[in-house]
Amino acid sequence: MNIEIINTGSELMLGRVLNTHQRWICRQLADAGWIVTRQLGIPDNGPAIRDAVAEALARAELVITTGGLGPTSDDITRDLVAELLGLPLREDSSIREAIARFFAIRGREAPESVMVQARVPEGARVLANACGTAPGLVIQVPAGRLAPHGSWLVMLPGPPRELHPMFTDQVVPLLRQCLPEQPRFTCVTLRTTGIGESWLEERLAPHLPPLLARGLEVGYCARSGEVDVRLAGRGESGVAVVQQAEALVRARLGESIYGTGDDSLEQAVIRCALQQAARLAVAESCTGGLVSHRLTNVPGASQVYWGGWVTYDNQAKTTQLGVAPALLAAEGAVSEACARSMAEGARTRAQATHAGAITGIAGPTGATPGKPVGTAFIAVASPHGTLAKRFLNSYDRETFKQVTSQQALEMLRRSLLHGAGTPPAT
Numbered sequence: 237m238n239i240e241i242i243n244t245g246s247e248l249m250l251g252r253v254l255n256t257h258q259r260w261i262c263r264q265l266a267d268a269g270w271i272v273t274r275q276l277g278i279p280d281n282g283p284a285i286r287d288a289v290a291e292a293l294a295r296a297e298l299v300i301t302t303g304g305l306g307p308t309s310d311d312i313t314r315d316l317v318a319e320l321l322g323l324p325l326r327e328d329s330s331i332r333e334a335i336a337r338f339f340a341i342r343g344r345e346a347p348e349s350v351m352v353q354a355r356v357p358e359g360a361r362v363l364a365n366a367c368g369t370a371p372g373l374v375i376q377v378p379a380g381r382l383a384p385h386g387s388w389l390v391m392l393p394g395p396p397r398e399l400h401p402m403f404t405d406q407v408v409p410l411l412r413q414c415l416p417e418q419p420r421f422t423c424v425t426l427r428t429t430g431i432g433e434s435w436l437e438e439r440l441a442p443h444l445p446p447l448l449a450r451g452l453e454v455g456y457c458a459r460s461g462e463v464d465v466r467l468a469g470r471g472e473s474g475v476a477v478v479q480q481a482e483a484l485v486r487a488r489l490g491e492s493i494y495g496t497g498d499d500s501l502e503q504a505v506i507r508c509a510l511q512q513a514a515r516l517a518v519a520e521s522c523t524g525g526l527v528s529h530r531l532t533n534v535p536g537a538s539q540v541y542w543g544g545w546v547t548y549d550n551q552a553k554t555t556q557l558g559v560a561p562a563l564l565a566a567e568g569a570v571s572e573a574c575a576r577s578m579a580e581g582a583r584t585r586a587q588a589t590h591a592g593a594i595t596g597i598a599g600p601t602g603a604t605p606g607k608p609v610g611t612a613f614i615a616v617a618s619p620h621g622t623l624a625k626r627f628l629n630s631y632d633r634e635t636f637k638q639v640t641s642q643q644a645l646e647m648l649r650r651s652l653l654h655g656a657g658t659p660p661a662t
Contacts (some may be wrong), residue, residue: 237416238273238296239265242288244303244313245394246279256396257302261403268408269418270298280310286320293383298415303394305370307350313391314355314373321377323357328371331362335369363406368398374410388414422478423468426485427495429646433458436465439488444481452477460635461642462501465489494649501645502530508652509540509590516648517586518544519557519578521569522596522612526641542586547578557581557593570595570607572624575615579624583617590618590651592644598633612640618651 241261247253255277262272273296278284285304292299304313318325331354339346353370356362363372370393379386390407392399428436433456444454451474455466465485469477486493494504509516518527528544531537545556550569553559558581559574567573578593596612603609610630616623625647629639 237270237298237418239270239298240274240276240292240296240300241272242285242292242299242301243275243277244280244285244301245277246281246310248277249279257394257399260396260400261300261302264403264408266421266423268411269421270411270415271421280304280312282312282316285313285316289317289320289389290382293377293387293389296387297385298388298390298411300390300392302392302399305353305373305391305393307352307369311370314357317375317389317391318357321357321375321382323359323375325355326358327351327354328356328362329354331356331371334364334371338369361410363392363402365393365398366401368393368395370398372402372406374407376414419471420474421468421470422474423466424478424482425497426465426467426482426489426493427462427497427499427501428465428489428492429462429494429501429642431463431489431492433463436463436489440465440485443484443488447477447481447484450477452481454481460631461639491650491653494646500530500534501642501649503534505645505649505652506531506534506537506540508649510536512589512652514540514589514652515542515587516540517542517582517588517591518644519582519591519593520544520546521548521553521578521594522598523594523637523641523644524548526637527592527594527644530641530645542588545582553578557585568604568607570597570604570611570613572613572615572626575613576617576622576624579615579617580622590616590648592616592648594640594644596627596629596636596640598636600633610636612636612643614640614644614647616644616647616651620651620654623647623651 243255243257248255258275265272276288278288301313304311332351335350335353336346350369357375361374365371372393373391375389377383377387377389392402437456451469453468457464467478467481494501520527525546531541547553547556550564554561557578559577563573563577575593575595579591582593583591593615597603597607597609599609610628612627612629614625627643629636631639
């Protein structure tokens, strides 16, 4: 079965808005057993929209469009689709009343211009919009010149806050009724950090052929500091195949796997800290508080995260963390000795079980002999002692901060996996 998604919006083509619909809709459909075969982003102009919808209907049994249903001059998807399908537009009184009610609740009178959203292609099903004014539309396109095998066309508003509940509450149930039942789709994503994509595949590839022969699908997705392993199977037999593949991957990769699905590394750190009844603190220089930011994004972090320091200047490292001026003069702020001292100072001052520290050169300037741009030293002080590592993260400034924060979180997680111990004495 072919499924195509068309995301309309000139702002998408200009890079002014991130197209989150691509990922979100594909994920919702895949979880329900339907796999998208093609996605397309197009600007808000007549020829592009007409051509894209016509080409998609010729190929796919399900076509989903997003955007172009609102009240402004660039919202032309509804009119163009009606023209393409030869369907007259009729005003739907229930939509008009819903729009008027939407404004009245907010103490405003609905301008007549917004009532264009009440115009519906004849025969279309209306999807109520509980979070906005533009309704969604569903049209069954019969087999013929435009859709050789017949197609369903689903038109959704662009704002995510309106699209998400409409899709979940109305579109998915409708698709279950109207589309052929699909084989069960099972998918597990294992999230790893600290290992490269090629190395990871070399560890797994020799052991996968028997499972691949039974229908296992394997994919790898690399991001800065992380690699996901995706394991998928179809049908009832796919469940057992994926389970066996997951066991194999876990055995081969061990602690490099920090989570599954949508888990983040910071969630894994907080989860480990909660299990160990640990107390965490962080001292950061070149990452500017990014590790603390990521940790505090996790619900429940307050139970284990004491707090942290952003000691960007050398004087802050001395006055806030107790790093000795003589150490800074001899070794420099970007050094293993400084990272160790920062971590130990943070652990003592916070009365923490585990404290991480980061110092480095984010660039593009600041390199010194033997310490190029991208150099980072990360230390973790714990009941087992203080571990420090040197990294070379030769990226742009923002990516450097992201990757370095990832490495620091991973060092904290590995330390936590071996027990929290007790905080140091004052």
